[in-house]
Amino acid sequence: MNVSTDGRQLRGRAALTALVCAMALIPGLSYAAPNDPKPGSGTSLEQIRSELDGLYREAEVATEAYDAANEKATQQSQRLASLQGDLTHTQSRVDVLHDLAGAAARAQYRGGYFSSAGIQLLLGDHPDHALADAAQAGQASQGLVNIYESQKTARTQLDRQTEAATKNLRELKSTLSDRAGAKEKIQKKISDAEGIEAGLEKDQVSGLAQLEKQHADEAKSKWQGPGGGSPNGGPGAGTPVVSGAAGQAVAFAMAQIGKPYGWGDVGPSSYDCSGLTSVAWAHAGHPIPRTSQAQWQGLHHVSLGSAQPGDLIIYFHDATHVGMYIGGGQIVHAPRPGRTITTAPAASMPILGMVRPGG
Structure with missing residues (x-):
């Protein structure tokens, strides 16, 4: 025994x-060093x-x-x-x-x-x-x-x-x-x-910047929600600025403008796209899922025509980008590596839909 x-x-x-x-x-x-592209x-x-x-x-x-x-x-x-x-x-x-x-x-x-x-x-x-x-x-x-x-x-x-x-x-x-x-x-x-x-020449860099501005201008006319075509494109243009948690989330996200994009980052010095939106809403007292896909799946869906500041616009068919609507047909978002947090036309990328935290 x-x-x-x-x-x-x-x-x-x-x-x-x-x-x-x-x-x-x-x-x-550990990761292998990527091959140098041409x-x-x-x-x-x-x-x-x-x-x-x-x-x-x-x-x-x-x-x-x-x-x-x-x-x-x-x-x-x-x-x-x-x-x-x-x-x-x-x-x-x-x-x-x-x-x-x-x-x-x-x-x-x-x-x-x-x-x-x-x-x-x-x-x-x-x-x-x-x-x-x-x-x-x-x-x-x-x-x-x-x-x-x-x-x-x-x-x-x-x-x-x-x-x-x-x-x-x-x-x-x-x-x-x-x-x-x-x-x-x-x-x-x-x-x-x-x-x-x-490897780009100076004139190519300048040309790309001009081309990007042109596409941004064209995107303003594609917005189907409230505040489209606003001349200043600022928060609240054509859409009332909300108070409460949504207002706090927008204020937090806007305060991060100029900080660099950092993939996988959730602040305070850098953010990726969903890192910015999730931290902004957590700061407002309403934690939301971390990733844009989880935000799309887990939050209340609303129509673009009822867009309010603080709503999240989800982009691309696979829900892999997100920006926060700030009014006037504009979003604040962390665009991509090499860029800083900024505002942009809400229709500057293919829109999958919109969700409203706390809605």
Whole structure:
């Protein structure tokens, strides 16, 4: 009996030890340096702009994947820490029950008894409190049976918790791998785009800026919500400025204008697109999902015609960009790597729809 019990105990400890070691050995993230891109030559400004937009667009899609994986990894890490705590508690209980069973067996062998008070303490949350008394006591067979049943229950619980923690650890490793892949893709696309921009002539840079302004002007006429075509395009033009939480969210987002875009960032010195909107609304006392896709899925949908400052406009078919509506057919957003937080026409990108936090 003792050999079998000791074997199970050693296996339980070995499983727990292996799990903890596996957590400690999760590798840090490392990434291969992306290949240096070659800027296109003999192409029109529209083609260059389209190529750059495509690269930054792919970087943003990867950023959304990175943000989602990062959120998931955080939740899984917290869950794993909780499971670790449960494992430690249960393993301690198994150890104490093992010692208590030995004390009871020795008392029975000597012809002694095992007290009912010791049994009651055994079945509680802290059987270790009964160990001192149990070593001096003993009651025959029924008490010993109760101890062994408690051991069996505790070991089953330990096995279940170990299995859950092991599964969570596998999921965490997979999530970290997804995050690493997304980060590598982000870095590659940004590096490619920066390489193209570095190879542009001054007149091309100037031409691209003019082309971008032209597209922004054209986008103003495409806005189908309130305040379209406002001459100043500022917050509140054609749309009343809201107070309360929405007003606080808008004020916070506007106060970040000029800070750089940083993929995966949630401030205070830099933000990505959904980092800006999520932190702005959290600052207003209404936490919302972290990513633009989760914001699209989890928040109340409203029509563009009912747009109010503080609403979030979700862009592209895969919901991978978001800006905050500020009125007058304008948004404030974190555009892309290499840019700073700014205002822009609400229709400057393909609109998927609009959501209203707290709505």
